[in-house]
Amino acid sequence: MTTDSALSAKAASARPRGKRSALASAGLHGTLAVAAVIAVFPVLWILLTSLKPAKHAISTDFVKEPTLDNYRYLVESTSFLTWFGNSVLVAGITTVLGVFIAATTGYAVSRFKFPGMKPLMWTLLITQMFPMAILIVPLYNLMGDLGLLNQPLGLVITYLTIAVPFCAWMMKGFFDTIPVEIDESGRVDGLNPFGTFWRLILPLAKPGLAVTGFYAFITAWGEVAYASAFMVGDEHLTLAGGLQTFVTQYTSNWGAMSAASILIAIPAAFFFLFAQRHLVAGMTAGATKG
Amino acid sequence: MAAHTSQSVAKAADGETGPDAGSAVRGRSRRTDGNAGAKAGGKSGGSNRPGLKRALATHWYAWAMITPVVLVLGVIIGWPLVRGVYLSLTDATERNVGRTIGVNHIEATYQFIGLDNYAEVLADPVFLQRLVWTVTWTVACVSVTFALGLGLATLLNREFKGRAAYRMALILPWAVPGFVSVFAWRFLFNRDNGILNKILEGGGISAVPWLDDPTWAKIAVIAVNVWLGVPFMMVALLGGMQSIPGELYEAAEMDGASPWQRFRHITLPGLRTVSMTVILLSTIWTFNMFPVIFLLTRGGPGDSTEILVTQAFREAFVTSPRDFAVSATWGVLILLLLTMFALVYRRSLRKQGEVW
Numbered sequence: 001m002t003t004d005s006a007l008s009a010k011a012a013s014a015r016p017r018g019k020r021s022a023l024a025s026a027g028l029h030g031t032l033a034v035a036a037v038i039a040v041f042p043v044l045w046i047l048l049t050s051l052k053p054a055k056h057a058i059s060t061d062f063v064k065e066p067t068l069d070n071y072r073y074l075v076e077s078t079s080f081l082t083w084f085g086n087s088v089l090v091a092g093i094t095t096v097l098g099v100f101i102a103a104t105t106g107y108a109v110s111r112f113k114f115p116g117m118k119p120l121m122w123t124l125l126i127t128q129m130f131p132m133a134i135l136i137v138p139l140y141n142l143m144g145d146l147g148l149l150n151q152p153l154g155l156v157i158t159y160l161t162i163a164v165p166f167c168a169w170m171m172k173g174f175f176d177t178i179p180v181e182i183d184e185s186g187r188v189d190g191l192n193p194f195g196t197f198w199r200l201i202l203p204l205a206k207p208g209l210a211v212t213g214f215y216a217f218i219t220a221w222g223e224v225a226y227a228s229a230f231m232v233g234d235e236h237l238t239l240a241g242g243l244q245t246f247v248t249q250y251t252s253n254w255g256a257m258s259a260a261s262i263l264i265a266i267p268a269a270f271f272f273l274f275a276q277r278h279l280v281a282g283m284t285a286g287a288t289k290g
Numbered sequence: 291m292a293a294h295t296s297q298s299v300a301k302a303a304d305g306e307t308g309p310d311a312g313s314a315v316r317g318r319s320r321r322t323d324g325n326a327g328a329k330a331g332g333k334s335g336g337s338n339r340p341g342l343k344r345a346l347a348t349h350w351y352a353w354a355m356i357t358p359v360v361l362v363l364g365v366i367i368g369w370p371l372v373r374g375v376y377l378s379l380t381d382a383t384e385r386n387v388g389r390t391i392g393v394n395h396i397e398a399t400y401q402f403i404g405l406d407n408y409a410e411v412l413a414d415p416v417f418l419q420r421l422v423w424t425v426t427w428t429v430a431c432v433s434v435t436f437a438l439g440l441g442l443a444t445l446l447n448r449e450f451k452g453r454a455a456y457r458m459a460l461i462l463p464w465a466v467p468g469f470v471s472v473f474a475w476r477f478l479f480n481r482d483n484g485i486l487n488k489i490l491e492g493g494g495i496s497a498v499p500w501l502d503d504p505t506w507a508k509i510a511v512i513a514v515n516v517w518l519g520v521p522f523m524m525v526a527l528l529g530g531m532q533s534i535p536g537e538l539y540e541a542a543e544m545d546g547a548s549p550w551q552r553f554r555h556i557t558l559p560g561l562r563t564v565s566m567t568v569i570l571l572s573t574i575w576t577f578n579m580f581p582v583i584f585l586l587t588r589g590g591p592g593d594s595t596e597i598l599v600t601q602a603f604r605e606a607f608v609t610s611p612r613d614f615a616v617s618a619t620w621g622v623l624i625l626l627l628l629t630m631f632a633l634v635y636r637r638s639l640r641k642q643g644e645v646w
Contacts, residue, residue, distance in 0.1 A: 025450070032445055035438075036459035038517070042474040043466055045485060049477070101358040108355035115349060120356060127367055131578045131628070133602035134621030137377060137614045138370035140606070141387060157366060164362045193351040222467035224581040229607045240469050244585070254477055261470045272465035273458065276525065 043265070050258035070259035079234045080260055083242035086152060086231075090238055091220035093156045098163030099171075099213040103205075106171025107197050111183060127165040132225050135161060140229060150236045158226045163216040170215065174208025174278075175201065211278040218268050239264050377618040378407055384612035400615070407619040416593075416601075417623075424577065424597040427508075431515045431576045436569060438516065439523025440561075444553065446524070447531045464521035472585040475514045476501070479586075504594035507587050511595050515582050519575075523568055530564030531557060570635060574628060598624050 051066045074080045109117060139158055140149070148154030178201060186196035202209075227240045237245070243264070246257040382400040411417050446457055463471060478486050479500035487497040500510045534556065542552045578599050583589060589596035589604065596604070598620060606617035 028445055028448075028450065029452070032442070032456045032460075035442055036456055039460050039462050039521070042471065042478055042517075043462060045478065046470075046474045101362055104355040105359040108352045112349075112352040114352035116353070116356075120360070123363060124359075126629075126632075127363065128574075130367070130371075131599050131602070131621060131624045132580065133578075133599045134374045134618065134625050135367065135370045136603065137606050137617050137621070138373040139366070141373075141614070142370060160362060161367050161370075164359055165367075168359050193355075197355075218467060222469055222581075224469050224584065225603060228584075229603070239467075240581075243469060243473060254483075257473060258477070261473055265466045265470045268467050269462070269465035273461065276461060276464070 046258045046261050049254060050262050052255065054253075054255045070255040071263070074256050074259050074263070078256065079237070080242065080263075082235055083237050083239050084263070086237065087221060087239040090152050090155045090159065091217050093152070094159040094163050094220040095213045095217040097156070098160060098167045098216045099209055101160075102164050102167035102212075103171055103202070103209065104197065105168040107175050107201060109168070110172045110175035111180070111193075124165045124169050127161075128169065130161075136226065136229060139226075143230060149230055150232060155226065155230055155238070158230065159220045159223065162219060162223070166219070167212050167216055170212045171205070171208065174205055174212070177208075178204050207278060211275045214271055214275045218272060221264075221268055374618045374621055377615055378622045379404060380615050381406075382614040382618075384610075384614070387614060407615050408623075411616065411619050411623065420596060420598050420601050421627075423508075423595070427512060427515075427597060428573055428576045430512050431519065431579075432569060432572050434512070434516050435519040435523050435572060436565075438520050439527055439568075442520065442524045443527040443531055444557070446528055460524060461521045463517055464525075468518060468581050469585055471518055472514060472582055475510075475517075476586060479510055501587055502591055504591055507591055507595050511583055511586055514586060515576065515579060518582065519572060523572065526564055526568045527561060530561045534560035566639060570632070573631070577628060577631075578624070598627075 050070050053067050143149045143154040183196050186200045224240045227238045380400045381403050386400040478484050501507050538556050580599050583600045587595045589600050602617050602620035605613045
């Protein structure tokens with residue numbers, strides 16, 4: 001009997017990975033299900049709230065008399081579309097400029113060893129841990145002097161301080177995954193490094209560019225501190241600032257707020273889920289090899 | 291991918307390079323990397339430029355490529371940084387900085403006052419209070435996030451039905467813009483109408499003043515930050531786990547290692563590099579996590595959840611008159627603290643590296 005149970009215990013531990021007892025399986029699914037509910041519930045709840053008429057906004061019913069009134073109100077009676085446009089503009093330009101400026105640096109750092117590379121890598125790393133607290137006042141004064149407060153351009157320039165080091169860092173990670181042999185073949189065929197970069201590597205790095213750009217976009221899309229400090233007045237606000245006014249100005253208009261949250265989150269979440277697999281690879285690869 | 295590559299190589303070769311251009315460029319573009327250089331040299335039949343000149347030429351390319359970023363770093367990060375440090379040594383406030391009102395330009399009248407701001411901030415018990423809470427907040431958030439991320443990654447690192455669906459669901463918090471999630475949580479935490487309290491009431495438990503009581507507010511902000519941070523941690527660690535060779539586990543199973551032993555002696559060491567990176571990143575992010583605190587509690591109730599970064603923001607943009615100098619002082623102190631942390635962290639890693 002004892003040998004029997006010892007044997008079965010051994011068999012259990014020697015079970016190929018991926019096969020488990022019913023109990024372990026229940027535990028696995030149970031834990032993951034609870035975690036998934038916790039992860040999804042807040043977002044789901046906001047979605048449901050956004051579909052409820054105002055009088056039910058704070059009820060615990062899942063969905064009662066679903067309606068799109070909140071969305072209609074948002075579009076017709078608030079500056080939501082203006083904020084949305086501002087955010088698209090600011091985040092879009094930041095992304096394009098950030099990726100454009102950073103791509104060559106990512107390539108140089110990935111492929112060449114040159115004097116100044118170490119300090120540059122360190123600067124890129126360190127600027128990522130800069131608290132905005134130290135840059136925000138000088139940038140605020142600088143934008144004030146240049147007349148760029150309350151201007152999308154001012155916010156774009158500010159966001160480049162976040163986007164550029166980050167994009168360069170991630171682009172390095174992506175270029176590292178492209179075999180050096182491709183560069184070499186390019187050189188053999190007579191391309192100079194710019195040519196190699198432009199004609200061979202950049203086309204191959206398109207997925208990387210997309211992911212980096214997308215991440216720069218959602219970083220700018222979700223930025224709060226600079227947006228709160230630099231943009232004043234309804235028509236200049238970006239979404240981060242605009243959403244705040246719902247809670248203060250419209251006396252906790254939860255229905256409209258949830259609808260706004262959903263409209264802000266859906267496009268970002270959609271692209272994010274598409275890009276995330278490459279995202280972590282890019283981030284941690286850059287960090288561990290740096 | 292391979293087909294694509296060879297195509298574009300061929301196109302590039304056909305397009306524009308005669309033999310002359312080829313050899314000229316080849317000479318200049320040699321990588322400093324010995325291996326690659328040797329390969330290219332072998333193929334081209336070897337061109338013998340002096341090493342120094344070749345090195346200089348190579349660096350010229352690299353330097354040209356990094357110029358845009360260096361300019362950006364210098365102009366919009368370097369200059370403000372220097373100016374921020376300078377501001378922290380002055381008595382600049384909203385009232386005495388130069389500004390333009392309409393067509394009138396008012397000259398700046400603030401003065402250099404040395405380290406007075408630092409003395410003032412450091413002598414104020416508020417600093418220590420904020421520091422203790424910021425450190426508590428960071429340690430709590432990072433350790434809980436890491437533990438949960440590791441646990442979930444371990445569970446997901448197996449083959450089973452529905453894995454992709456679970457993974458998708460668990461990543462969702464990361465996909466939602468941070469400030470939207472924080473608003474969502476504010477809604478859930480609402481004292482009278484929030485769903486959390488309604489659920490508790492349903493279970494016969496009296497309502498919890500989530501955001502109105504200092505202790506509960508601290509728990510609430512940590513919970514939200516953990517909720518936001520777990521997906522990144524989980525995905526990064528999962529990636530790390532999947533890069534550990536399966537043979538290691540097979541060998542360990544042959545030797546009769548228990549699942550726990552396998553986890554302890556294969557998974558954890560295998561995850562070391564990734565763990566170190568994500569812990570460093572998430573420590574820095576959490577230390578500077580502005581939106582969660584600012585949007586969830588505004589530092590309140592009172593000032594109980596104010597961290598260093600929100601305090602710096604408050605000095606410059608919330609209190610009146612806006613105190614730019616003191617805000618910059620807080621900023622410099624935060625930067626010093628983080629730099630110290632990064633250096634200590636690096637050193638301790640090195641030491642560990644020698645031991646291992």
